[in-house]
Amino acid sequence: MSQDFYHPPAKKFKPGSPHSIHNWKGAMQPGPRKQPVPIEQQRRSLPIYQTRAQLIGQLRQLESAVIIGETGSGKTTQIPQYLYEASIGRQGIIGVTQPRRVAAISLATRVSEERKTELSKLVGYTVRFEDVTSEETKIKFLTDGMLLREAIGDPLLRRYSVVILDEAHERTVHTDVLFGVVKTAQKKRKELGKLPLKVIIMSATMDVDLFSQYFNGAPVLYLEGRQHPIQVFYTKQPQSDYLQAALVTVFQIHQEAPSSHDILVFLTGQEEIEAMTKTCRDIAKHLPDGCPQMTVMPLYASLAHFQQLRVFQNAPKDHRKVILSTNIAETSITITGIKYVVDTGMVKAKKYNPESGLEVLAVQRVSKAQAWQRTGRAGREDSGICYRLYTEDEFEKLEKMTIPEIQRCNLASVVLQLLVLRVPNILTFDFISKPSPDSIQSAIEQLDLLGAVERKEDQIILTPLGKKMAAFPLEPKFSKTILTSPKFHCTEEILTIVALLSVDSVLHNPPAKRDEVQASRKKFISSEGDHITLLNIHRAFKNLGKNKEWCRENFINGRNMVLVSEVRAQLRDICIKMSMPIESSRTDTRNIRQCLAHALFMNAAELQPDGTYTTVETHQPVSIHPSSVLFHCKPACVIYNELLHTSKCYMRDLCVVDADWLFEAAPEYFRRKLKSAKN
DNA sequence: GAGCACTGC
Numbered sequence: 001m002s003q004d005f006y007h008p009p010a011k012k013f014k015p016g017s018p019h020s021i022h023n024w025k026g027a028m029q030p031g032p033r034k035q036p037v038p039i040e041q042q043r044r045s046l047p048i049y050q051t052r053a054q055l056i057g058q059l060r061q062l063e064s065a066v067i068i069g070e071t072g073s074g075k076t077t078q079i080p081q082y083l084y085e086a087s088i089g090r091q092g093i094i095g096v097t098q099p100r101r102v103a104a105i106s107l108a109t110r111v112s113e114e115r116k117t118e119l120s121k122l123v124g125y126t127v128r129f130e131d132v133t134s135e136e137t138k139i140k141f142l143t144d145g146m147l148l149r150e151a152i153g154d155p156l157l158r159r160y161s162v163v164i165l166d167e168a169h170e171r172t173v174h175t176d177v178l179f180g181v182v183k184t185a186q187k188k189r190k191e192l193g194k195l196p197l198k199v200i201i202m203s204a205t206m207d208v209d210l211f212s213q214y215f216n217g218a219p220v221l222y223l224e225g226r227q228h229p230i231q232v233f234y235t236k237q238p239q240s241d242y243l244q245a246a247l248v249t250v251f252q253i254h255q256e257a258p259s260s261h262d263i264l265v266f267l268t269g270q271e272e273i274e275a276m277t278k279t280c281r282d283i284a285k286h287l288p289d290g291c292p293q294m295t296v297m298p299l300y301a302s303l304a305h306f307q308q309l310r311v312f313q314n315a316p317k318d319h320r321k322v323i324l325s326t327n328i329a330e331t332s333i334t335i336t337g338i339k340y341v342v343d344t345g346m347v348k349a350k351k352y353n354p355e356s357g358l359e360v361l362a363v364q365r366v367s368k369a370q371a372w373q374r375t376g377r378a379g380r381e382d383s384g385i386c387y388r389l390y391t392e393d394e395f396e397k398l399e400k401m402t403i404p405e406i407q408r409c410n411l412a413s414v415v416l417q418l419l420v421l422r423v424p425n426i427l428t429f430d431f432i433s434k435p436s437p438d439s440i441q442s443a444i445e446q447l448d449l450l451g452a453v454e455r456k457e458d459q460i461i462l463t464p465l466g467k468k469m470a471a472f473p474l475e476p477k478f479s480k481t482i483l484t485s486p487k488f489h490c491t492e493e494i495l496t497i498v499a500l501l502s503v504d505s506v507l508h509n510p511p512a513k514r515d516e517v518q519a520s521r522k523k524f525i526s527s528e529g530d531h532i533t534l535l536n537i538h539r540a541f542k543n544l545g546k547n548k549e550w551c552r553e554n555f556i557n558g559r560n561m562v563l564v565s566e567v568r569a570q571l572r573d574i575c576i577k578m579s580m581p582i583e584s585s586r587t588d589t590r591n592i593r594q595c596l597a598h599a600l601f602m603n604a605a606e607l608q609p610d611g612t613y614t615t616v617e618t619h620q621p622v623s624i625h626p627s628s629v630l631f632h633c634k635p636a637c638v639i640y641n642e643l644l645h646t647s648k649c650y651m652r653d654l655c656v657v658d659a660d661w662l663f664e665a666a667p668e669y670f671r672r673k674l675k676s677a678k679n
Numbered sequence: 680g681a682g683c684a685c686t687g688c
Binding site: 099100101127128143144145146148149170172173174268269270271300301302326327328330331332347348349350361362363405413472473474502505509570623624625626627631632644646647648650652 | 680681682683684685686687688
């Protein structure tokens with residue numbers, strides 16, 4: 001078997017532009033070194049150093065700028081320091097946002113080393129649960145979500161003289177909202193004659209015009225990086241089976257290339273990756289003599305941490321490392337030594353349908369930007385090769401950019417946040433990419449049902465309850481659940497349940513040990529549903545002194561359990577600040593379920609005479625997700641945390657409730673629903 | 680009747 005590829009004319013992004021200030025062509029690659037290089041010398045050897053003076057000159061003048069830098073240009077570590085060294089923005093803090101916690105922490109650590117200062121002094125970072133800054137901090141790295149939280153307390157971002165939004169091309173919901181927040185803050189501060197706010201957008205090669213236009217035609221500065229050339233191959237024919245194509249390509253490379261060349265394959269999900277891992281290992285056992293050995297490693301987010309770490313280890317001598325990964329290896333995890341990238345061109349991603357309120361998780365084609373991001377993973381240390389398992393025609397037909405997250409998610413949180421930021425009209429808010437009006441309306445309706453907003457003469461007004469809801473770092477429906485709990489005297493338990501639901505699953509389900517897992521989980525299972533079952537698990541965990549050994553024996557993810565404690569403590573602090581009474585319902589679970597029913601009445605489903613379920617809201621047929629403890633049960637009436645459409649429309653995280661409770665919670669709503677059902 | 684892309688406050 002063999003796969004036919006051809007090599008199209010070489011293509012590279014062209015950094016040449018009206019504002020291109022330097023073209024750097026990879027002449028200064030770090031060779032093998034024996035002595036550690038002094039930090040100052042390292043800084044000077046970065047490509048960006050050549051352009052330092054010019055860059056400072058331009059940034060001093062500009063109110064806003066867009067900086068396009070290839071990976072390895074050093075922009076994120078150097079530009080904040082250049083500004084500081086040139087006394088630009090010394091009156092306030094230079095804030096640099098990152099989409100991910102680890103990035104914020106490691107960048108702050110690196111820059112504080114370069115400044116030869118203790119972390120938290122001149123250079124610090126703020127992420128959830130950790131504030132490593134002080135009065136002295138002038139360069140602060142933080143997650144974009146964290147800056148957004150700060151903006152709620154201070155929409156003008158008064159403490160900041162410069163805000164740098166880094167990795168803007170990733171277009172997280174938080175970054176997208178921040179675009180609007182910093183633009184508004186900049187304008188208002190100017191109007192009020194306050195300290196000006198300098199805004200710098202840093203991004204990879206895409207989206208340039210959009211960013212520049214949004215900031216009133218801000219100049220675009222280009223920086224070249226240390227990316228090595230990558231050859232890109234396309235298939236000659238469209239592939240009907242991308243898994244088969246990936247398999248063939250991997251073994252073709254394996255038989256031809258030196259064993260030190262590692263391969264990274266982009267696939268779509270856990271199941272697919274586990275299956276492919278097994279197939280590769282089986283085939284690798286029966287390779288002809290003289291062929292190198294193969295070490296196959298799966299990589300996806302829900303994989304145990306120690307197994308994720310394996311991808312950083314070198315394979316044994318004469319073994320080739322083959323990593324089968326989800327898009328986690330596109331941005332979140334960077335693996336060194338990858339020579340070959342195999343791109344199936346597919347990704348599993350969430351889409352949101354505002355009409356049905358349904359999230360759909362589906363395998364779909366990647367965008368061009370994503371394809372280039374994957375390709376770039378092959379050229380980090382040396383030249384690389386990328387095999388795209390689709391034709392060049394197919395590539396040309398891909399969307400240019402991935403649709404920004406804000407246009408494909410439920411906006412309830414975003415709208416609540418904007419309201420608390422005192423945005424006068426959500427529908428006309430200056431989003432860099434507008435979500436559909438349907439999607440905004442649907443979010444407002446959800447918030448209305450939760451009692452977070454009121455409509456007064458076409459105006460959407462935040463209620464006192466809504467204002468309290470915005471104080472919690474949670475989805476509005478979970479904030480509402482906490483705020484409902486005092487009425488049912490079960491805040492202690494609800495805090496635990498909400499904390500458990502807002503981290504990744506604490507349940508560890510290794511596919512190979514399914515029977516063992518089921519047997520050990522039996523002792524925690526409550527016939528009242530998943531919420532109470534989770535509460536039982538947490539109780540046992542706490543009573544046994546948060547024992548790690550116990551976690552292992554019971555297939556509980558200990559790390560996530562620790563995270564639950566941190567989240568719970570944070571939520572509890574917020575309750576205390578609001579002077580909420582915090583009571584325990586002790587052994588009574590009825591109160592807890594009533595509380596859930598009252599807060600989540602719009603997420604109810606009823607058993608039909610034919611044994612299926614339909615939602616009360618839209619009469620949509622739904623099923624119980626196989627991960628639920630109620631999977632084999634048929635309670636008459638349940639509430640669920642979310643609907644997820646995969647192969648079917650599934651309810652996830654269920655709780656058995658009385659239909660009467662739902663009616664009590666929202667009599668008008670259910671009267672309306674009954675009417676519409678009859679018609 | 681049988682399943683879970685990825686972040687983050």
